[in-house]
Amino acid sequence: MPGTPFRRYRAHKTWPGRAAVARSVARVGVRRYLRRIMSDEKLPILLVPDPRLRLKARPVAEGDGDAVRALAPRMLATMYAAPGIGLAAPQIGSDLRLIVLDCGGKDTPEPMVLVNPEIIAASKELGVREEGCLSLPGLYADVQRPQRIKLRWRELDGTRKEMEADGLLGVCMQHEIDHLNGVLFVDHLSALKRNMMLRKLAKELKLKARDADGE
Numbered sequence: 001m002p003g004t005p006f007r008r009y010r011a012h013k014t015w016p017g018r019a020a021v022a023r024s025v026a027r028v029g030v031r032r033y034l035r036r037i038m039s040d041e042k043l044p045i046l047l048v049p050d051p052r053l054r055l056k057a058r059p060v061a062e063g064d065g066d067a068v069r070a071l072a073p074r075m076l077a078t079m080y081a082a083p084g085i086g087l088a089a090p091q092i093g094s095d096l097r098l099i100v101l102d103c104g105g106k107d108t109p110e111p112m113v114l115v116n117p118e119i120i121a122a123s124k125e126l127g128v129r130e131e132g133c134l135s136l137p138g139l140y141a142d143v144q145r146p147q148r149i150k151l152r153w154r155e156l157d158g159t160r161k162e163m164e165a166d167g168l169l170g171v172c173m174q175h176e177i178d179h180l181n182g183v184l185f186v187d188h189l190s191a192l193k194r195n196m197m198l199r200k201l202a203k204e205l206k207l208k209a210r211d212a213d214g215e
């Protein structure tokens, strides 16, 4: 995967801020902007109970630069196609601590690529929001998490960044960082609720597989 050339991908060495993305979008339009930052190639998303979703991802090291720059545009393409607002590398079978997300609107994309993201502070106040996950298709549940977090990560060029986030973005960041530690949103629910949901999903996936076999 490392070193694969990307025709359209112009790697953002330092990921542009919201204002810079908005300026680019205004200039070339949403679709053309997104085509520039993502690959043509989508990757298959792992579904539960794939054991790879339960592994702890390893920190991106200096030697992983090519792999990360090759993976990020593919992960963005996979996330937008799903469609989803966040994707973590373990969901596509990579063991790197890398996430992509976009909690902007349809006409105001805010793509982000976060290398080695870590939560360095979390508010005592908790908030509840409904979550879903591309690795658990069709399942949704209210999850309680810290209302506000402070996040630290590295850009594609290694620059260190920090920001505070709350609302949808804060939840999305926490959900994706959970994936890097092998944690799924259903792990925040009671065992009873979690097992019920996972059984339901397993049954649905089995039916789907049988239908696909029958075709």
Ligand SMILES: [Zn+2]
Pocket (backbone or CB within 6 Å): 132, 133, 134, 135, 175, 179
């Ligand atoms: Zn997820």
